[in-house]
Amino acid sequence: MKSSAWIWRITASVSVIVTIVLILGFVYAFKDINNPQGEPLLSGGEPEISDEEAAPAKPDQGPSLPALPKDLKVTAIGDSLAKGTGDNSGSGFVRRSVDQMNGDGRTAKLLANLAINGMTTEGLLPKLDDKGIQYALKQANVIMLSIGGNDIFQGSDLMEEATSPDELELDPAKLMGALPMASERLQAILEKIRLINPEARIVYVGLYHPFSDLEELLIPGNIVVSAWNQAAMEIVNRDPNMTLVPTFDLFQHKLGEYLSSDHFHPNGAGYQAIADRIVQGML
């Protein structure tokens, strides 16, 4: 039985060695999991990014807008509107406008949609420090931003109570009091995005008033929303490469047509209307 002897020799030696190695691995893993040794991590050098940061953010771009490149790379960030909540097809204005801009010798691509439902200016500001988000913003040459709706309407809280308008506390004075803080944060957000990506076109989507069909909310809401839009416009106007896309007038008389069943977010048609506006301003 010569072959048996061979089999035995090979299997025995291999298995003994492997067993020892695996036991070593086991002991090592055991130690490592029980006493993890944190070590100062050398964060991998990112030459591309530091280069970009080192490059001076061209201050003298001139009064005219820099020409839009032929291949648009879009990153969206912000709240549920940017995400497309309420749109049955899930596209939202971001994907709709990207699709629309595609063609005509131009390519448009959605790099990433980083919008999160219920996002407020307060939540977004620290998010901009995340490396991944910074990276996605840096790669883009068009940045779409939608934020502020939740700051003003307190997001879903109000929506859930919206069935009984009497309980709504949309006290204009109180809202107006919160406005300066929120618009200050909006300014900080826009400045930060500009710092992260000095060249991209930034498209800010203005607010509309989703409750203007409720009599109690019509006037106070209108006041607050237009005050917000006004404040946003003032911030946006300072940068030649930023645009505010107004939506207030779009929805004003077409709430029934443009709002989804939650009576807060736009539906597909509403998003399409916003996307049309964005594209008009871009091309």
Add this chain to the structure above:
Amino acid sequence: MPLIKNECIKIIKRKRFYVVLLVLLALVPMFTYAQMKSAERSQEKFNSDWRLELQQRITDNENSLSSDRVPDEWKRYRLIFIQQMQYYLQHDVNPNQPNGVTFTREFLNNAISLFIPLLIMAIASDIVSGERTTGTIKMLLTRPVKRWKVLLSKLIALIMFTSLIVLSTYIIAYLISGLAFGYKGFDIPVFTGFQIVGSEVDMSGVHAVPQWKYLLMQGGLVWFVGICIGMLAFMVSVLVRSTAASIVIMMAALIAGNILTNMASAWSSAKYLFMVNLNLTNYLAGNLPPIEGMTLNFSLIVLALWAACAVIVSFSVFTRRDILN
């Protein structure tokens, strides 16, 4: 020694080990292909920019956190996932760089709780009851060797083959996936040492480990699980007369364990069952354990106890029982 030798040759000659290798050779290409397809798709969507893809994944997970329809345990799991992925992004390391080594790592992470145990069972379940089915056990026991020695030789042979199975799984997974993804990637850093406290991840212990070292640690854990499953299958093999029955028993236990892991987080005493403790590599990767309160040491002790009991039972039964038929 001669007895162990005899057992090893028997295992090889009866082609059990070939079956294991064949199964691996047949299944690994399937996983590789599936992985390749998904890599292709993400390449289409994200232009193979992993940072964008990862960030999108983080955002998607964050979005699902606000949904009321998502169970709380999933939310915790996702919260931890988000924090880990952010850590990877923060340090500019791609956690899923497609290459043969990463595939091997992922494959074994998924294989540890069911696939590897099944392979080991293929050998372990047969080792005693197979002799009984064919009747050769009488010949074995009529020799002037003590019964416990016979059994011990079988046990040692089993341990040897457990090691071999783990090794061959690694080699086959690496070789085959390397065809598709390339053979590089041993030096890529992998982060380990995430400590989960509630739904927060403590990052203080996190450190980077080169991937080959990670594979080694993982191999050790897989091996431990393999040994424990081997012992249990060994016991069943001693207790039950036919090989088929013993395989069915072990398989049922394992599959039950897999189902339990997915749904039993409410039944906390299930954590004392061996089947839910198989996923040792979870602790290495820093995933949320299936049931609250489980740690590596806990799982190791539970597994070791089950295995020890199995060995004791099999020896005491085997040395006393009459061999009929």
